[in-house]
Structure formats: structure tokens, C-alpha cells
Amino acid sequence: MKRKLLTRAERKERTRERLLEAAETMFVRKGLAATSxxxxxxxxxxTRGAFYSNFDSKxxxxxxxxxxxxxxxxxxxxAIMKEGGTSDEMKQRAIAYFTDSLRPDSFSLWAxxxxxxxxxxxxxxxxxALRNQRLAATGEYIRSIRTADQAKLSRGQAETLALGMTSISDGITSFRMTAGQNMSDEGLMTVAVAFLSWVIEHDPECGD
Incomplete structure (x- = not known):
């Protein structure tokens, strides 16, 4: 079967994607400053020429x-929100999503x-701006959980809880990367589920 020839735009996009994949690998492996x-x-x-044809800097x-x-x-x-379900079902999917996302690669890039x-x-x-966009998406999911439970939150309240969820996820990921030998993955997941459950169910207007 004859191979389809890529257009110039398609070749440029493929080059760009390969450079992005390579950059992610190197940033995670060596860090931004140490990567050339x-x-x-x-x-x-x-070549360097291909890099600078697509990007101005690291x-x-x-x-x-x-x-x-x-x-x-x-x-x-x-996609998770479209699945719908009861408040408990939506909460469990949120917790599963966040525990599954406790991977070092994404955390390293944000760090x-x-x-x-x-x-x-x-x-x-x-x-x-990108960080706030991610928090807003998480906040909207938390709002959808509370709506299913007939307990409405404002966007500001939901984003406050989203910040808590993200901070917990980042903190646990950091611990796993630097001192994970002090606790098993099962133990860390238990901690993650407990804290994430509390954050989702917490009323941000209450002090306890």
C-alpha cells in the first residue's frame, strides 16, 4: 500500500509534537535549567535549527x-461529569481520577x-493563567458533585476546594518522589483518598 505523503503543515506539526515529547522527557529527567x-x-x-523553527525558547x-x-x-x-450518577458515585470517580493522576511527570513540569x-x-x-484554568475545571466538577447532592457551591467556593485537592495531590506526589521509601504506595493512597474525600465534602464557609 502506497504511503500517504504528508503536507508541509503536517510535517511541521509532527516535528513540533516530537520536540514537545522530547522536551517533556528531558525536563522530567534533568530539569528545565539543566536541559539544553x-x-x-x-x-x-x-537539529537545533528544527527546534528554533518551532519554538523561541525552552x-x-x-x-x-x-x-x-x-x-x-x-x-x-x-467526560467524568457527563457520566452523571449519584453524588457518591461522582465523588468516587473524582477521587479515582486524582489518585490515578499522582504521577511524577506532570508534577515535575508544574514544579x-x-x-x-x-x-x-x-x-x-x-x-x-494555565494554573487557574486547571483549578476552574476541577472546581466545576466539585460543583457538579454538590449539585447532585443538592448542596450548591459558588464558583469561588468550589475553586477553593479545588486548590485544596490539587495541593494534596501535589504534596503526596512530591513525597513519593523524595521520601516515598518511608511509606508504601498503598499507605500513600489511603492518605490521598482520606484527604481528598474530606476536601470534596468540606464546607469552605465552616472553620471545622
């Missing part, structure tokens, strides 16, 4: 990777982004 443009280009099988690549991560989060949350935002104001706005 040559590292990314070689990992993808291209920071731009990192932000694009975060954008992809946010898009996945929004898509996954919307690198936090460092970049703290040191370079030029990227801070873009990174914070």
Missing part, C-alpha cells in the same frame, strides 16, 4: 506542555513552571 536545546533536539532526532516549550496538560485535565473532567514563574515575571502571567 541540543538535549531536546537530539532526543527528538532533529520556557515557551514548557508553557506549551502545561497547556496540553490543562487541556487533558479539562477534557477528562468534562519547574512554579520555579520559572517565581524567577521570571515575563512568564508568570501565562503560567498562572
Amino acid at each position: 536545546v541540543d538535549d531536546i533536539s537530539e532526543e527528538a532526532g532533529y 520556557a515557551e516549550v514548557l508553557i506549551e506542555l502545561l497547556r496540553h496538560d490543562v487541556e487533558r485535565t479539562c477534557t477528562n473532567m468534562q 519547574e513552571a512554579s520555579l520559572l514563574a517565581s524567577r521570571d515575571v515575563a512568564y508568570r502571567v501565562a503560567i498562572n
Whole structure:
């Protein structure tokens, strides 16, 4: 069977995607600062010229990777919400989603982004906007759970709880990466489920 020839735009998009995949691998392996443009280009099988034909800097690549991560989060949350069900069923799916997402790769990218935002104001706005978009998607899911339970939350309240869920997930992921030998994966998942359940059910207007 004759292979379909790619258009110039399709070839450029494929090159871009391979560079993004290579950059994610290298950022997770070495960190943003220690990764060079040559590292990314070689990992993808291209030259520096190919990199600079698609991106202006490593920071731009990192932000694009975060954008992809946010898009996945929004898509996954919307798919879960469409399943519907009782409040308990929706809560269990939310907990399952967040415990399944306790992976080091995504966390490492956001950790690198936090460092970049703290040191370079030029990227801070873009990174914070993406972070807020991810929180908003999580907040909308929490609101849908409370609506199913006939307990409505404002968007602000839901996003406060979403921040709590994200912080718990990030904290547990960080612990697993740096001191995970002190507790089994089963023990960490037990902690994650307990805290995430509390956050979803918590009333943000109450002090206890």
C-alpha cells in the first residue's frame, strides 16, 4: 500500500509534537535549567535549527506542555461529569481520577513552571493563567458533585476546594518522589483518598 505523503503543515506539526515529547522527557529527567536545546533536539532526532523553527525558547516549550496538560485535565473532567450518577458515585470517580493522576511527570513540569514563574515575571502571567484554568475545571466538577447532592457551591467556593485537592495531590506526589521509601504506595493512597474525600465534602464557609 502506497504511503500517504504528508503536507508541509503536517510535517511541521509532527516535528513540533516530537520536540514537545522530547522536551517533556528531558525536563522530567534533568530539569528545565539543566536541559539544553541540543538535549531536546537530539532526543527528538532533529537539529537545533528544527527546534528554533518551532519554538523561541525552552520556557515557551514548557508553557506549551502545561497547556496540553490543562487541556487533558479539562477534557477528562468534562467526560467524568457527563457520566452523571449519584453524588457518591461522582465523588468516587473524582477521587479515582486524582489518585490515578499522582504521577511524577506532570508534577515535575508544574514544579519547574512554579520555579520559572517565581524567577521570571515575563512568564508568570501565562503560567498562572494555565494554573487557574486547571483549578476552574476541577472546581466545576466539585460543583457538579454538590449539585447532585443538592448542596450548591459558588464558583469561588468550589475553586477553593479545588486548590485544596490539587495541593494534596501535589504534596503526596512530591513525597513519593523524595521520601516515598518511608511509606508504601498503598499507605500513600489511603492518605490521598482520606484527604481528598474530606476536601470534596468540606464546607469552605465552616472553620471545622
